[in-house]
Amino acid sequence: MTAAVPASVLIAGPRRRRETAPTGIAALDCLVGGLERGAVAEITGPASSGRTTAVAACLREATSRGECVAYIDASNAADPASLAGAGVEFERLLWVRCGRNAEAALKAADLVLHAGGFGLVCLDLGGVSRRELNRIPFSWWFRFRRAIAGTRTAFVVLSDHPAAGSCAALRLRFEAPEPAFSGRGPGRLFRGFHSRLRAEANGREHAVSFSAAA
């Protein structure tokens, strides 16, 4: 028996499946298996689409497994009360506040990724303008991908617009949500929202409905 030889070197061979870490979002885990370790995942979407809620769920899952996680916060936007509400174990969370400095956030992410040993590293570029995102040299993303290749670290980039390009092995695009209110007058309550996200991995795209409760 001889192994099948592709007719052309340009035809990609079977893709090696990396180990995945559950995201804590059941529908997403069923479809794509979770976040690939040693790979970059990109979460994008408009404000109020559920990106931060999804990241908090990932952080909760990782810390509950006993892993250390890092949250590089470019805009000082993280709300500790929300993270605590999601169930993130703070003792295992390294929070780096970069004070609205995207360049410092990239450098901080680079330091954390090269230190190694973190199960999940999240670079939160939410609130960074499209213009500023486009100014990030593409070599940064290759550097990040290279730093985690072969490690057990999952690297998540959260932003308003896609930035990592082909370096992202998984892309989650959140769509504009439908907020849910209930009640009338002074007793009206904000209940949460329903959203849809498109997960693109391995050249396939899946649509997943996503809900978050206030």
Add this chain to the structure above:
Amino acid sequence: MYACIHQTAPDRPLTAELQALARAFSPVVETAGERTVVFPIDGLGRLFGPPDQLAAEIARRGAEMGLVANLAIAAQPDTAVLAARHLPGVHWIRPGEEARSLAPIPLKAMELPEELHQTLKLWGLRTLGDVAGLPPIGLAERLGEEGVRLYELATGRAVRPLHLDPPESRYEETVELDDPLDNLEPLLFLLSRSLGELCRRLQGDGRAANRIRLELGLEDGGRHERILELPVPQAGAEALGKILRLDLEAHPPPAPVTAVRLELRPADPRPAQHGLFLPPAPPPDKLQLTLARLEALVGKGNLGSPVLLDTHRPGAFAIQPFAPREERAGRAAETRAPAPEGPPRLAMRRYEPPLPARVRLRAERPAYLSARGIAGEVADAAGPWRITGEWWDARAWARDEWDVQLARGGVYRIYCALDTRAWFVEGVYD
């Protein structure tokens, strides 16, 4: 042969005098409990004569120091410790006389497991002499390893090496400079040499450092002191040097340096073995260096683990140093919190500080919101929720909160400060 001194005053802990007395006769000393020290006396015969004369000399010096203690000399350390703890006065237990000498010691005075205590009591055994009279094989068959150990103690045959106290060492280097240094590079070169020497000594003693104290004498007569606490003890000169470099670059001395004093506080090194099936964790030494670099990048107080404060004030948190506890095998299965049921809880992204906003009201409800980067008609709103707190303090707050959905998208938390009637956007639900 071993000598054991047991301080009999129960209200006094192990004193420096007791340690000093033991070290006057032997450089190696074991601290066996709170008020007991034991040390070898082999070779002291040439100086002090036979053991009884040596015992008299130790007792004399102890009395001069004001110590009230029992003293025992025996062939094995455990025999000496037992005799010193339970037989008052000075005792020299000759080889072969251990069982007879220790016989009166009551079993209830010994620190035995409660279950073993009860078994021996049921058998009618009251003293070590009763145990020594039993056949050792039968005792081993019935009580196992604990029985054998007790028999060896009772007959003075328990053999073990001493667990020595670590030597008291100071790890410090002082350098007086002929010419003042006005540049960091030569200073760091000097420090790396001193660190290399100190770390070599630390590693030789099997220790690590958990604090670096650097004191720089300045040309203008001042002093520049830096104290770096290390959450994980380290003994690598290179890693400590990098931590020191990052700190000095962030906090350089204000004047040329004329003297350098570097001190490392010794601590037990942390075992580096990591379990095969444990979740990944940053290597402690690398993590420490990374944290120092991050601090240099984003500033002190901007990295660590968040902690919620015990208050209802919105957005109240503190940041504490990131020091994850070591994971142990099986923990995940034991203490893993169950996954929350239902949809995940909505998270908020905060604006820091809250964005000043202009809000147009219609029928006392927000109708239009405008702030930096946010503007639009309000499509839906929930509220107001009035919250107040800490009215007894200068940090008092009182505000009406609203959750508003803009027609162009986005759900925001806004509030109106009741004292100034000013509107702010606190955050966006995401």
